Amino acid sequence: MTCFFDAAHGSGSQEIMWSPQWGAPRPVFACPACAQRWTDHLQGRNGYPQPGYPQQGYPQDYTAQRHGYGTGSVVAAGAAGFLGGMIVNEMFDNDEVVEHVDVVDVVDDYGDYGGDW
Numbered sequence: 625m626t627c628f629f630d631a632a633h634g635s636g637s638q639e640i641m642w643s644p645q646w647g648a649p650r651p652v653f654a655c656p657a658c659a660q661r662w663t664d665h666l667q668g669r670n671g672y673p674q675p676g677y678p679q680q681g682y683p684q685d686y687t688a689q690r691h692g693y694g695t696g697s698v699v700a701a702g703a704a705g706f707l708g709g710m711i712v713n714e715m716f717d718n719d720e721v722v723e724h725v726d727v728v729d730v731v732d733d734y735g736d737y738g739g740d741w
Contacts, residue, residue, distance in 0.1 A: 638653065
């Protein structure tokens with residue numbers, strides 16, 4: 625039999641009387657640590673913490689939580705923007721060859737504007 629309260633604790637070696645909140649008491653098997661906590665709870669020492677809080681004596685499996693964006697995602701977004709910009713530029717680029725002609729008008733008026741401006 626595994627521990628009634630948490631199967632990860634292993635085998636339940638101690639038999640204790642347990643009752644749900646509105647149920648009849650019944651015998652269950654618990655590991656020594658859970659049996660001690662249940663006994664403390666019955667004696668008013670509140671051996672079980674409220675849900676959501678870590679239990680002392682049990683390993684906590686906290687994973688490192690990342691906040692914000694990592695370097696890899698920022699680099700990937702920049703590379704995607706750069707590559708996307710190159711593709712859009714190629715789409716709108718005019719690949720026709722245009723002959724370039726320089727037109728130079730030589731005006732030699734020696735600063736005489738004719739006075740009629």
